[in-house]
Amino acid sequence: MSSDESRPLLGEIQPQPDERSLQSENYLSQVQNQGLYLATFASVLGPLSFGFVLGYSSPAIPSLKQSSRPELRLDDSQASWFGSVVTLGAAAGGILGGFLVERTGRKLTLMLCAVPFVFGFTVILSAQNAWMLYLGRVLTGVASGITSLVVPIYISEIAHSGVRGMLGSCVQLMVVIGILGAYTAGLVLEWRWLAVLCSIPPCLLLGSMAFMPETPRFLLLRQKREHEAVAALRFLRGPLVEHQRECLELQAHAGEQEALSLAEFKNPSIYKPFCIGVSMMFFQQVSGINAIMFxxxxxxxxxxxxxxxxxxxxxxxxxxxxxxxxxxxxxxxxxxxxxxxxxxxxxxxxxxxxxxxxxxxxxxxxxxxxxxxxxxxxxxxxxxxxxxxxxxxxxxxxxxxx
Known part of the structure; x- marks a missing residue:
């Protein structure tokens, strides 16, 4: 294909809406989603681990309140801290995740967050006093905060428009499956063995993500590694589509990734969706659902x-x-x-x-x-x-x- 023929993809003469829609349909009709689903499954082991963290305190607190060891026996105040201190770690993890995801990449950040997950549950199961229990919860909270930030970014950047909404919903689905898993396992497992079980999903996350690709968007826009981006798209879309075409489209929209200045928030198209998004997250949190889960x-x-x-x-x-x-x-x-x-x-x-x-x-x-x-x-x-x-x-x- 000559450079003149490919120029519309780069944007001086854009196709008409109907033509763009037809091109998109033709492209998606040739996509094979097996690799995409595999990468998504590997990444959502992170939200699954997050769910186990959220659900762990519910069955663990009654056992800890009745512990035969006085140094581990929690009163009402200590039990309240044990359940809620994870949110402090999650807040710190969200900030840390924002730093890591732009510098080390989506894939490596996801692999790194498995470390505080496993280390946190290891501290809990080896705890000798209440402060070790708190420390373990904070560490798992840090990992949860990183996960809740990175996984939606990873999925949105590897998924195509045909399944992006469905795959994005898998994040919350895996969180609640993890909560349910902790509740169910808590019926038969003592709190230490439950901590061992909860450390298994992050181990699987670390192992499986090692074989998954980095997102093509990050490789192109942050690292300028076009050959690796094409290889990632070949894994995610299958061999039948024009991978170079999607790479060109990602490069053409590179300007959309520029940082916003405070002055730009005067624009209604900027501040309105920002306020709506923040308000939705705020009211979801203050609805009280987390208290019920913890x-x-x-x-x-x-x-x-x-x-x-x-x-x-x-x-x-x-x-x-x-x-x-x-x-x-x-x-x-x-x-x-x-x-x-x-x-x-x-x-x-x-x-x-x-x-x-x-x-x-x-x-x-x-x-x-x-x-x-x-x-x-x-x-x-x-x-x-x-x-x-x-x-x-x-x-x-x-x-x-x-």
């Missing part, structure tokens, strides 16, 4: 459920099911529709949940608000309150909407 078994114990562990598994199962449904629908219904539907379900279920407890008599309790509400729910269920099903349904809907 302390699920403790909450159900305080609520006097007969089997708090089984109740936690049910909560995790609901999350996994509806996250999988969202992953299958996201490319068909669009992101906005699912976000609006999720918000409406959460708002309605929270309102119904509050109305139910407004109608039930208060019960004196010195526990936190979440434990207090769950205690009332348990009492209503055991005493056969006529509207008890409403509280159970609203709680299930809230988790489904989240």
């Amino acid at each position: 302390y699920a078994e403790t909450i159900f114990e305080e609520a006097k459920f007969k089997s708090s562990g089984a109740a936690s598994v049910i909560v995790g199962s609901i999350q996994v099911f509806f996250t999988a449904v969202a992953a299958l629908l996201i490319d068909k219904t669009g992101r906005k529709v699912l976000l609006v539907l999720s918000g409406l379900i959460m708002a309605a279920s929270a309102a119904i949940f509050g109305m139910y407890f407004k109608m039930t008599p208060p019960i004196p309790n010195n526990s936190s608000q979440v434990l207090f509400l769950n205690s009332q729910l348990s009492l209503a269920v055991t005493e056969g309150h006529s509207l008890a099903w409403l509280a159970v349904l609203s709680l299930g809907l809230f988790i489904a909407g989240e």
